[in-house]
Amino acid sequence: MNISTEISDRNIKRRLLKDKIFTYGMISFAFLSSIPLFLILYELILKGYKQININFLFEVAPDTMDAMIAVSNHEIIPGGIANGIVGTLIIVGLASIIAIPLGIICGTYLSENAEDRFAGIVRFIVDMLQGVPSIVLGVIGYIWIVKPVTGGFSALAGSIALSIMMLPSIVRSTEETLKMIPISLKEAALSLGVPYHRVMLKVVIPTGISGILTGVMLGISRIAGETAPLMLTALGSTAIQTNITQPTSAIPLLVWEFYNDPNLVSMIWSASLLLLILILCLNLGAKAIAKKWKVQY
Amino acid sequence: MESTILAEMPITKTNKKLNVIQNSIEHIDSPVLKIDDLSVSYGGDKYSIRNVSAGIARNKITAIMGPSGCGKSTLLRAVNRMHELYPNTHNKGAVYLGDENIYKLNPIQLRRKIGMVFQRPNPFPTMSIYDNVIAGFNLNGIKLKRPEKDEIVERSLREVGLWDEVKDALHNRGTFLSGGQQQRLCIARALAYTPEIILLDEPTSALDPIATAKIEDLLVKLKKDFTIVLVTHNMSQAARISDYSMFMYLGELVEYGKTKQMFTMPKDNRTEEYLTGKIG
Numbered sequence: 252m253n254i255s256t257e258i259s260d261r262n263i264k265r266r267l268l269k270d271k272i273f274t275y276g277m278i279s280f281a282f283l284s285s286i287p288l289f290l291i292l293y294e295l296i297l298k299g300y301k302q303i304n305i306n307f308l309f310e311v312a313p314d315t316m317d318a319m320i321a322v323s324n325h326e327i328i329p330g331g332i333a334n335g336i337v338g339t340l341i342i343v344g345l346a347s348i349i350a351i352p353l354g355i356i357c358g359t360y361l362s363e364n365a366e367d368r369f370a371g372i373v374r375f376i377v378d379m380l381q382g383v384p385s386i387v388l389g390v391i392g393y394i395w396i397v398k399p400v401t402g403g404f405s406a407l408a409g410s411i412a413l414s415i416m417m418l419p420s421i422v423r424s425t426e427e428t429l430k431m432i433p434i435s436l437k438e439a440a441l442s443l444g445v446p447y448h449r450v451m452l453k454v455v456i457p458t459g460i461s462g463i464l465t466g467v468m469l470g471i472s473r474i475a476g477e478t479a480p481l482m483l484t485a486l487g488s489t490a491i492q493t494n495i496t497q498p499t500s501a502i503p504l505l506v507w508e509f510y511n512d513p514n515l516v517s518m519i520w521s522a523s524l525l526l527l528i529l530i531l532c533l534n535l536g537a538k539a540i541a542k543k544w545k546v547q548y
Numbered sequence: 549m550e551s552t553i554l555a556e557m558p559i560t561k562t563n564k565k566l567n568v569i570q571n572s573i574e575h576i577d578s579p580v581l582k583i584d585d586l587s588v589s590y591g592g593d594k595y596s597i598r599n600v601s602a603g604i605a606r607n608k609i610t611a612i613m614g615p616s617g618c619g620k621s622t623l624l625r626a627v628n629r630m631h632e633l634y635p636n637t638h639n640k641g642a643v644y645l646g647d648e649n650i651y652k653l654n655p656i657q658l659r660r661k662i663g664m665v666f667q668r669p670n671p672f673p674t675m676s677i678y679d680n681v682i683a684g685f686n687l688n689g690i691k692l693k694r695p696e697k698d699e700i701v702e703r704s705l706r707e708v709g710l711w712d713e714v715k716d717a718l719h720n721r722g723t724f725l726s727g728g729q730q731q732r733l734c735i736a737r738a739l740a741y742t743p744e745i746i747l748l749d750e751p752t753s754a755l756d757p758i759a760t761a762k763i764e765d766l767l768v769k770l771k772k773d774f775t776i777v778l779v780t781h782n783m784s785q786a787a788r789i790s791d792y793s794m795f796m797y798l799g800e801l802v803e804y805g806k807t808k809q810m811f812t813m814p815k816d817n818r819t820e821e822y823l824t825g826k827i828g
Contacts, residue, residue, distance in 0.1 A: 434633075435670040439734070442630060443684040443741070444660035453687050457674045547723050548673040 299520030307331035311490060312505055318514040332522050334491045335505040342485060342501055343475050345410035350417045351467055358425025359451060381419035388412040389480035397484055406499035409485030417470035424466020428459040433548060461544035468537035472530045478503040502526045572815040574805040579603030580775045582644040588626050591636035596622045600801045609767060609776045611790035615828035618796040620779045624747050628662040629655045663738030665748045669730035671722035678718040680733055684741045704736040708766055728759025748778045764789050787811050795819045
């Protein structure tokens with residue numbers, strides 16, 4: 252009796268200890284995985300804040316001579332990344348205009364016809380599309396648009412490559428969101444004699460809008476930082492370019508150009524910082540929308 | 549082909565049984581809706597309701613009762629073709645609204661004449677109370693002037709006794725109302741179109757007793773303007789408010805008659821067994 256009590260006491264102590272170790276282990280690993288973001292932000296702010304001023308947002312990238320003179324005089328490099336900011340807005344905007352309607356309609360089809368054989372095939376292809384390496388999409392953009400359509404590097408080619416890239420996240424988030432909407436809402440609308448397309452466009456999709464927009468925002472933030480496909484399609488430009496059939500710059504392309512020019516190295520940090528802030532804002536915006544526009548049913 | 553065998557079964561047996569079945573179905577003079585030998589299947593040869601024939605009396609409340617799975621909801625949904633939402637449904641027989649077979653009509657037009665209220669209150673969560681009531685017009689792209697809309701909203705909400713409770717909050721979301729208020733809002737939404745018939749699929753089964761009593765009072769009041777068909781598995785509810793009752797069992801319309809008579813002197817054994825709690 253006594254012996255068995257002693258053994259079970261020891262066992263319990265050991266078990267409790269294991270529990271404790273496991274709990275603290277979890278906490279420390281959770282902490283570890285949140286460290287990289289803060290290290291990146293710290294590094295970028297430390298090295299990039301000097302370059303950021305009003306000119307940085309409104310002037311185009313400096314040429315290498317001006318930069319060299321400024322660096323040798325220990326001044327900040329003149330100029331900014333306005334050509335990249337405008338280019339990113341145009342390329343990402345155009346990609347969104349292409350991908351958002353397509354993705355939402357496709358996702359709606361998948362959620363409405365979940366058991367359909369064709370829907371199964373489409374779903375599989377969209378999932379595969381998610382895994383296509385971005386550089387391959389660049390090659391596709393080059394072959395499809397750059398050579399036959401615009402006859403040279405262009406923002407349009409970049410937008411199409413990026414729209415393919417953001418499509419899967421919009422399709423899947425739309426599908427998952429709409430699947431959660433109770434069928435009773437659809438029945439309510441149909442019982443009022445509302446035609447099917449209006450039921451979907453005016454009742455079902457608006458009810459799921461927060462989930463759909465979250466997917467859209469995450470899709471945008473994913474493509475906003477893409478570099479590889481743009482190297483083969485939009486190429487880059489030293490001036491602000493608003494003609495979508497011409498080579499156009501983008502913030503990530505500028506980071507790559509700065510990296511290749513020893514005189515412009517200190518611009519890398521500022522451009523990266525701006526890009527990171529932009530993408531963080533998109534992510535925070537997605538979270539805010541998901542919370543604020545959530546519809547209770 | 550099994551279905552035709554099923555349909556012929558009573559005839560191949562004894563004529564006596566056939567007589568019993570016919571006698572227990574009350575004949576309604578000049579019905580607003582005439583169900584004629586209707587069978588509905590959700591796929592294959594298995595029919596959820598078989599050979600149902602009945603007339604629905606104008607400006608009365610008709611209750612459809614029966615144990616779960618007996619086909620009462622299917623019968624109700626077949627009347628405004630909501631059962632067609634499920635793939636592979638097919639049916640035999642006809643339902644006449646006036647002179648028209650509803651299966652020859654466009655379901656969109658049909659549903660504007662026959663409104664429906666569901667088991668769980670389902671106001672549109674993105675819309676205000678006002679927009680919920682007027683949804684039948686807005687969603688169908690029917691343009692109305694503001695005063696016309698205001699009038700329809702007020703009339704419909706007054707009809708369901710919700711006007712005084714919500715008149716100061718018309719532009720709040722409908723989902724903030726209590727369950728009973730939401731259900732009355734859904735009835736108002738169905739009334740706004742002034743349909744001829746309103747179908748209700750267990751409208752009070754998700755509500756508390758007080759809200760249920762309010763809905764029942766409302767239905768009794770509404771029957772002077774509308775014909776009401778109600779599915780319920782609550783026998784006392786059918787006894788309290790309905791004028792006519794149908795008893796369905798295993799997909800068959802067993803008995804149909806005046807409620808008072810059916811509850812006091814049922815003609816069919818199965819009805820009696822159901823009413824006394826032996827089956828169901």
